[in-house]
Amino acid sequence: xxxxxxxxxxxxxxxxxxxxxxxxxxxxxxxxxxxxxxxxxxxxxxxxxxxxxxxxxxxxxxxxxxxxxxxxxxxxxxxxxxxxxxxxxxxxxxxxxxxxxxxxxxxxxxxxxxxxxxxxxxxxxxxxxxxxxxxxxxxxxxxxxxxxxxxxxxxxxxxxxxxxxxxxxxxxxxxxxxxxxxxxxxxxxxxxxxxxxxxxxxxxxxxxxxxxxxxxxxxxxxxxxxxxxxxxxxxxxxxxxxxxxxxxxxxxxxxxxxxxxxxxxxxxxxxxxxxxxxxxxxxxxxxxxxxxxxxxxxxxxxxxxxxxx
Amino acid sequence: xxxxxxxxxxxxxxxxxxxxxxxxxxxxxxxxxxxxxxxxxxxxxxxxxxxxxxxxxxxxxxxxxxxxxxxxxxxxxxxxxxxxxxxxxxxxxxxxxxxxxxxxxxxxxxxxxxxxxxxxxxxxxxxxxxxxxxxxxxxxxxxxxxxxxxxxxxxxxxxxxxxxxxxxxxxxxxxxxxxxxxxxxxxxxxxxxxxxxxxxxxxxxxxxxxxxxxxxxxxxxxxxxxxxxxxxxxxxxxxxxxxxxxxxxxxxxxxxxxxxxxxxxxxxxxxxxxxxxxxxxxxxxxxxxxxxxxxxxxxxxxxxxxxxxxxxxxxxxxxxxxxxxxxxxxxxxxxxxxxxxxxxxxxxxxxxxxxxxxxxxxxxxxxxxxxxxxxxxxxxxxxxxxxxxxxxxxxxxxxxxxxxxxxxxxxxxxxxxxxxxxxxxxxxxxxxxxxxxxxxxxxxxxxxxxxxxxxxxxxxxxxxxxxxxxxxxxxxxxxxxxxxxxxxxxxxxxxxxxxxxxxxxxxxxxxxxxxxxxxxxxxxxxxxxxxxxxxxxxxxxx
Numbered sequence: 001x002x003x004x005x006x007x008x009x010x011x012x013x014x015x016x017x018x019x020x021x022x023x024x025x026x027x028x029x030x031x032x033x034x035x036x037x038x039x040x041x042x043x044x045x046x047x048x049x050x051x052x053x054x055x056x057x058x059x060x061x062x063x064x065x066x067x068x069x070x071x072x073x074x075x076x077x078x079x080x081x082x083x084x085x086x087x088x089x090x091x092x093x094x095x096x097x098x099x100x101x102x103x104x105x106x107x108x109x110x111x112x113x114x115x116x117x118x119x120x121x122x123x124x125x126x127x128x129x130x131x132x133x134x135x136x137x138x139x140x141x142x143x144x145x146x147x148x149x150x151x152x153x154x155x156x157x158x159x160x161x162x163x164x165x166x167x168x169x170x171x172x173x174x175x176x177x178x179x180x181x182x183x184x185x186x187x188x189x190x191x192x193x194x195x196x197x198x199x200x201x202x203x204x205x206x207x208x209x210x211x212x213x214x215x216x217x218x219x220x221x222x223x224x225x226x227x228x229x230x231x232x233x234x235x236x237x238x239x240x241x242x243x244x245x246x247x248x249x250x251x252x253x254x255x256x257x258x259x260x261x262x263x264x265x266x267x268x269x270x271x272x273x274x275x276x277x278x279x280x281x282x283x284x285x286x287x288x289x290x291x292x293x294x295x296x297x298x299x300x301x302x303x304x305x306x307x308x309x
Numbered sequence: 310x311x312x313x314x315x316x317x318x319x320x321x322x323x324x325x326x327x328x329x330x331x332x333x334x335x336x337x338x339x340x341x342x343x344x345x346x347x348x349x350x351x352x353x354x355x356x357x358x359x360x361x362x363x364x365x366x367x368x369x370x371x372x373x374x375x376x377x378x379x380x381x382x383x384x385x386x387x388x389x390x391x392x393x394x395x396x397x398x399x400x401x402x403x404x405x406x407x408x409x410x411x412x413x414x415x416x417x418x419x420x421x422x423x424x425x426x427x428x429x430x431x432x433x434x435x436x437x438x439x440x441x442x443x444x445x446x447x448x449x450x451x452x453x454x455x456x457x458x459x460x461x462x463x464x465x466x467x468x469x470x471x472x473x474x475x476x477x478x479x480x481x482x483x484x485x486x487x488x489x490x491x492x493x494x495x496x497x498x499x500x501x502x503x504x505x506x507x508x509x510x511x512x513x514x515x516x517x518x519x520x521x522x523x524x525x526x527x528x529x530x531x532x533x534x535x536x537x538x539x540x541x542x543x544x545x546x547x548x549x550x551x552x553x554x555x556x557x558x559x560x561x562x563x564x565x566x567x568x569x570x571x572x573x574x575x576x577x578x579x580x581x582x583x584x585x586x587x588x589x590x591x592x593x594x595x596x597x598x599x600x601x602x603x604x605x606x607x608x609x610x611x612x613x614x615x616x617x618x619x620x621x622x623x624x625x626x627x628x629x630x631x632x633x634x635x636x637x638x639x640x641x642x643x644x645x646x647x648x649x650x651x652x653x654x655x656x657x658x659x660x661x662x663x664x665x666x667x668x669x670x671x672x673x674x675x676x677x678x679x680x681x682x683x684x685x686x687x688x689x690x691x692x693x694x695x696x697x698x699x700x701x702x703x704x705x706x707x708x709x710x711x712x713x714x715x716x717x718x719x720x721x722x723x724x725x726x727x728x729x730x731x732x733x734x735x736x737x738x739x740x741x742x743x744x745x746x747x748x749x750x751x752x753x754x755x756x757x758x759x760x761x762x763x764x765x766x767x768x769x770x771x772x773x774x775x776x777x778x779x780x781x782x783x784x785x786x787x788x789x790x791x792x793x794x795x796x797x798x799x800x801x802x803x804x805x806x807x808x809x810x811x812x813x814x815x816x817x818x819x820x821x822x823x824x825x826x827x828x829x830x831x832x833x834x835x836x837x838x839x840x841x842x843x844x845x846x847x848x849x850x851x
Binding site: 036045047055090153157158253270 | 443448569
């Protein structure tokens with residue numbers, strides 16, 4: 001097991017290098033010059049633009065720029081923003097905390113509510129209760145998140161006045177309830193559906209019948225025998241979903257004025273801040289890799305038949 | 310037991326992976342705690358939405374309106390402009406010239422920077438030399454190119470500077486300095502109202518980079534703090550002596566991720582002033598805000614600029630362009646598609662600048678019959694097809710489509726929008742002379758004078774003349790205006806040049822911008838200046 005984890009961690013290194021290279025090339029290929037664009041429609045001085053590019057190393061060929069980036073990265077330097085001149089590490093450390101909090105909030109909500117709804121529906125499959133919950137999840141899946149976000153904002157903030165429409169800069173947990181719920185709604189519906197199907201299927205399996213025949217208490221049958229086996233597809237989904245949530249949600253963050261990762265990447269992409277985009281995307285890639293490793297390890301926790309060597 | 314053992318490995322993997330990428334706990338808490346205190350603003354302060362300034366706050370390096378708001382609050386230049394575009398002296402006692410070539414500036418006595426240092430002639434001269442020097446690589450250096458000796462500090466690409474100081478700037482005494490220009494510029498006084506002509510205290514030169522994070526100026530407000538991407542806060546300067554002394558206790562510039570989010574906060578009373586209501590809320594903002602709406606035109610124009618090197622417009626008869634201009638139903642488009650966010654233009658110069666005139670022409674009035682006739686009789690558009698290039702990230706698609714529709718219906722010329730994904734790509738095509746036939750031009754006044762809308766755009770040597778319009782007679786008319794003895798005469802000559810442009814059609818003027826903003830119940834006296842920016846010093850709290 002230990003060797004397996006070590007191997008997986010080592011495998012992350014080439015993936016990490018490959019993804020930074022890819023993102024770097026994509027940024028390089030985008031049309032538009034970030035230094036030139038600073039002047040907008042006003043008078044530009046070509047000499048000054050050339051000098052600024054030289055300072056930033058943007059006049060070098062692609063491979064050289066990438067090499068410099070990697071060398072700096074391994075010294076813990078994420079680079080500097082072109083326009084603001086601020087270190088990218090600072091930008092990242094401002095954007096991630098709020099996104100992490102929002103993502104964890106949403107994730108907890110997804111896990112707790114999604115699995116509960118799924119089990120609740122799955123235990124009595126094809127009853128009225130199950131159909132009703134299916135329709136509810138279908139609704140959540142089919143409504144785009146920006147519609148849900150705007151409707152929730154105008155209803156809870158303006159009509160009822162329960163919450164503030166925007167998340168303030170301090171972002172206390174209370175203000176995150178609404179955006180986290182909106183952000184969670186889609187995943188919640190998926191998780192509920194996955195759990196429901198899995199539970200309904202496993203209820204009919206042989207080991208369940210055996211457990212009931214043995215006269216085990218109901219709590220143990222459902223809590224241990226049924227749950228453990230039913231959660232494998234759900235955990236697979238949750239793993240990638242956590243990555244997606246931490247990667248930031250541009251739309252939801254925009255609606256509720258959350259200045260997190262999604263907002264920062266989008267802004268950086270628009271102003272062609274290469275080092276910022278590469279830095280953040282790289283971190284997101286790492287988050288995905290770690291999440292998928294966790295999922296694989298959790299399989300073994302859930303199903304003793306799966307072993308890693 | 311098996312499960313428990315695996316779980317241990319899960320935890321181990323998390324620790325290793327997170328520490329390897331160094332995104333561990335250190336980022337987590339610190340940032341959120343520090344901003345917790347200033348959730349509510351101090352009493353007597355006003356708040357306005359403002360996105361993060363593009364660059365650090367150096368007066369020589371700020372040329373966009375976000376940063377300019379802060380620069381104008383913290384720094385005071387020699388002069389500024391009133392609502393009608395007339396000059397108002399602030400730090401200057403007088404700015405005089407007999408020949409428009411040598412200008413004598415007298416400063417008001419007793420002015421101080423926020424750190425107590427006196428504002429002297431040297432504060433200006435040294436600062437201007439610093440901004441102009443090529444080695445400091447600031448954006449606004451070209452603004453100083455009128456001054457004699459600019460070439461010696463900023464000689465252009467590939468050459469090295471021969472001096473650190475422009476010979477045209479001379480300190481006479483503590484509060485007097487002279488500016489000698491390369492050649493006479495009758496309207497130079499207008500140019501020095503631009504925010505980059507600010508003085509700098511001595512501490513600046515020790516650490517220009519650090520200074521730009523925490524600027525010390527001579528303006529109506531004292532810089533307090535800059536919480537990047539969240540908030541910039543300034544407080545009123547109690548010792549300020551200028552005519553634009555702050556009538557409130559300070560300003561919070563608050564950053565919102567979208568204009569819609571800012572509008573939400575305005576409605577719920579958490580924001581005092583909004584600069585621009587987003588397209589989503591425009592149809593209902595009058596109803597939401599009532600008499601708290603701020604809706605006024607300002608000196609910024611939108612034009613359709615033909616690329617005179619393109620297949621469509623190379624060697625075209627200006628009468629055809631006149632025809633295209635008459636094919637555009639400006640009144641209807643501004644009312645419907647643009648939701649009254651623009652006012653139709655009737656010339657090349659917008660209302661609100663010195664030298665604005667009513668032109669005696671019907672070229673800018675919708676007249677489909679005459680439009681069709683003009684286009685047809687003068688050779689038409691090659692291929693009977695044209696494109697309008699625009700950036701798709703700026704909300705231009707709707708009106709470009711409407712303008713095309715209008716042109717197509719009136720003249721039969723097939724007009725198609727040519728979207729570029731964003732502003733950068735749009736600019737790149739313009740700079741490289743790769744515009745298919747015409748592009749969306751935009752220009753906001755740097756100083757409120759007709760010259761700014763004529764010479765800087767249509768002179769054949771102008772940097773911003775991206776349509777590459779070249780016409781000897783027009784250049785000559787501009788030269789005449791530049792050589793005028795007085796400002797009045799110069800304005801007059803440029804007015805004549807504008808009349809000539811109607812016959813030459815270097816661009817098709819469409820409309821001028823309006824500010825569609827609003828304010829909360831907590832503040833009063835909210836008004837705009839000539840380029841559509843709020844006069845924040847005048848705003849009072851209730």
